[in-house]
Amino acid sequence: MSPVQVIEIYDRDGVRNALEAIGCDPAGTAVMNNKGVHRLLRLGPLTPQAANLLKQEMLAKGGDCALHKNTCAFSVESTDALLMGTLRQFERVCQTLRRQPFGLAEVGQRIEQVLRQYDRACSRSKAAQVLDCRGKSLVLGRQTRIMGILNLTPDSFSDGGSYPTVRDALLRMEAMVAEGADVIDIGAESTRPHHRPLSAEEEMERLLPFLRELVVNCPVPVSVDTYKAKTAKWALEAGAHIINDIWGLQYDDEMAAVAAHYGAPVVVMHNRREREAGDVMRAILAFFDHSVQRAIDAGLPEEAIILDPGVGFGKTHEENLAVLDRLGELRVMGKPVLLGASRKSVIGNTLDLPVEQRLEGTLATTALAAARGVDLVRVHDVQANRRVATMIDAIVRTGAKDEPMGVGTQDEAMNAGGGDR
Known part of the structure; x- marks a missing residue:
């Protein structure tokens, strides 16, 4: 007896492919596509x-x-x-x-x-979106993009104090770009639990010397991690390309207007001071609705908005795990999605490991994000995450052919029945 298959299908492309595989008439395929x-x-x-x-x-x-x-x-x-x-x-x-x-x-x-x-x-063959980053382009949708973290803080939870001079920061930026970073994200204020908030003046005093050199020398867009409109304004005037706001345009009422005035894309991250009862994903989607409306009201184009569910911010351990498990639900917003889980406490608490031993856990979140259609991952270890994302993209994204890592040979195809045990 021939086998009975359960076919896992997630979109109309999958239904169409399954119908065509059995030789279904094109007219029948068109009729049945939405039924599958x-x-x-x-x-x-x-x-x-x-x-x-x-x-x-x-x-x-x-x-x-x-x-x-x-x-x-x-x-x-x-x-x-x-x-x-x-x-x-x-x-x-x-x-x-x-x-x-x-x-x-x-x-x-x-x-x-x-x-x-x-x-x-x-759609696994969805059209690419070209994000205009104030003169630099970032193509989203065809493969998982990598945002490399460059903390200029002395007290960040993971790599605080690692780049004390401009030269140190430039060398790290060059290394991350060589390893496959598509964006460099810099920040001057730690957002770890119990951090000391900085004024906008203190933040820019720490940030500006590095930023001026980075935007001149960095071949990819530079994102600035800040939730203050005054800092964002100064950063954009200094040449920054993207604003990454951990309060999703809802901390500083002027942030959306500043981003719109300078034509800068924004990363809108979910955050909250107090946890509300109920489903965490519904709370995130409601927060995003408000943030997106703020951006639109300020004149920022919808295509310039990227969403970040905010793993590690205002959530319990169980809620962080639930967000990671349900990343695909964020696609209802119709916006690019960024995940920042690198070395975070959700990994440390799950594996009972210190910050410096969380690479494997981070790679697991990157693989999951790529499989769920996330567009960018914000990470410390660029090369390892780039390789994981590229492998997952090759499996799940039809259009992920921008930067192939290699081409198989005829001998490899002939030996495909072998194993790696």
């Missing part, structure tokens, strides 16, 4: 009237909708909804919702937008 991808969506809060009507529409189209157990009796004020269906079923439901009351027309529009953004981000 299933999505689970959570949304809300909805009134009982809206929720019951939404459930009715999902059931009528062959999907399903889970609600609070008391929704049908109208004994709750609101409920979240868990929608289950194929892309084709959601397409038909959204068409119907356009004519429905209780705010469901807007719900349908939002579902369409989110599915469209998520579908684009999931």
